[in-house]
Amino acid sequence: MLGAFEFPPLSHLFEWPDIAFEGTPFAINKVVLCVYASSVLVILFFTVAASRSRQGSHVPKGVQNLAEAGLEVVEKNIALEVMGPHGRHFTPFLAALFYWILFMNLFGLLPLIQLPAASRMALPMFLALLVYVLMWFYGFKAQGPRYVTNSIFPPGVPKFLYVLVTPIELVSKFVVRPFSHAVRLFANLMAGHILLTTFALLTAALWIAKWNVIFLPLPFAMGVAMTAFEVLVAALQAYIFTILAAVYLNESLHPEH
Amino acid sequence: MRNVVTLLAQTEGDVEGGLRAVGYGLAAIGPGIGIGYLVGNAVQAMARQPEAAGMVRTTMFLGIAFAEALALIGFVVTFL
Numbered sequence: 001m002l003g004a005f006e007f008p009p010l011s012h013l014f015e016w017p018d019i020a021f022e023g024t025p026f027a028i029n030k031v032v033l034c035v036y037a038s039s040v041l042v043i044l045f046f047t048v049a050a051s052r053s054r055q056g057s058h059v060p061k062g063v064q065n066l067a068e069a070g071l072e073v074v075e076k077n078i079a080l081e082v083m084g085p086h087g088r089h090f091t092p093f094l095a096a097l098f099y100w101i102l103f104m105n106l107f108g109l110l111p112l113i114q115l116p117a118a119s120r121m122a123l124p125m126f127l128a129l130l131v132y133v134l135m136w137f138y139g140f141k142a143q144g145p146r147y148v149t150n151s152i153f154p155p156g157v158p159k160f161l162y163v164l165v166t167p168i169e170l171v172s173k174f175v176v177r178p179f180s181h182a183v184r185l186f187a188n189l190m191a192g193h194i195l196l197t198t199f200a201l202l203t204a205a206l207w208i209a210k211w212n213v214i215f216l217p218l219p220f221a222m223g224v225a226m227t228a229f230e231v232l233v234a235a236l237q238a239y240i241f242t243i244l245a246a247v248y249l250n251e252s253l254h255p256e257h
Numbered sequence: 258m259r260n261v262v263t264l265l266a267q268t269e270g271d272v273e274g275g276l277r278a279v280g281y282g283l284a285a286i287g288p289g290i291g292i293g294y295l296v297g298n299a300v301q302a303m304a305r306q307p308e309a310a311g312m313v314r315t316t317m318f319l320g321i322a323f324a325e326a327l328a329l330i331g332f333v334v335t336f337l
Binding site for chain 1: 311315319321329
């Protein structure tokens with residue numbers, strides 16, 4: 001019955017041909033289009049809301065209301081919760097990160113587009129490197145060169161344990177951290193995309209099979225349920241990426257105890 | 258004996274894909290247990306002290322993110 005079902009190679013799901021500027025580093029394909037579209041959407045959304053606010057409408061309505069509520073979510077749940085009172089300073093950066101990633105993730109669920117841009121490694125890697133560079137920058141700004149020594153020789157540890165602790169801290173803080181930060185976003189969305197594709201293809205394969213009236217609804221229902229689940233994953237991964245960025249930045253601003 | 262060797266040589270290509278899936282399955286066990294334990298305790302903490310729910314939730318998501326990373330690395334390695 002499943003003889004007709006054959007899963008395509010993964011490159012068919014994630015690698016798209018260039019549409020414009022082929023062969024240059026600025027080549028545009030479907031993934032890049034999704035990235036640009038979500039940037040434009042986020043910028044437009046917040047610019048329109050800000051211009052309303054600048055016009056002096058202190059009672060927020062419509063877009064302004066939505067944007068203010070959205071900013072407040074990031075400020076209250078991420079910036080202030082993780083970084084304390086001076087986290088307010090980082091709200092714009094964290095909000096931009098959160099909403100950009102959220103919009104890109106939601107493109108993975110929009111019918112006819114259905115491609116989460118973060119399911120290609122380049123984008124999460126860029127974002128993780130951005131946070132990594134900022135981490136070093138704020139670390140040196142707040143603590144000077146002591147940032148490195150504070151990080152790899154955490155205070156309050158018995159002297160002889162540094163033999164064990166220092167290599168672990170060095171590797172986990174400066175090598176593994178950006179990697180796992182990027183892979184977390186990438187793998188979640190890639191897995192989600194593969195999952196949705198699997199159920200969609202299974203539904204399509206059962207369409208022509210025998211007994212399709214009985215078996216077809218099963219993968220179809222699963223696909224619908226998984227789409228709902230992916231909405232949750234899209235929001236959750238944007239939240240987790242942002243909250244980890246906040247935690248990393250907070251660690252460079254304040255040495256541990 | 259010789260037949261077994263040729264059989265192994267023939268099926269080597271097929272087995273490789275299966276081993277990757279098994280590897281991913283093994284990589285998922287630990288984080289599965291870890292996340293279950295973590296969320297269970299977080300729910301307990303929230304039930305006991307609802308006013309601390311916000312803080313517990315943030316910490317819970319952080320913990321989940323760290324535990325989950327292992328499973329996700331296993332998942333990525335499956336495709337390498």
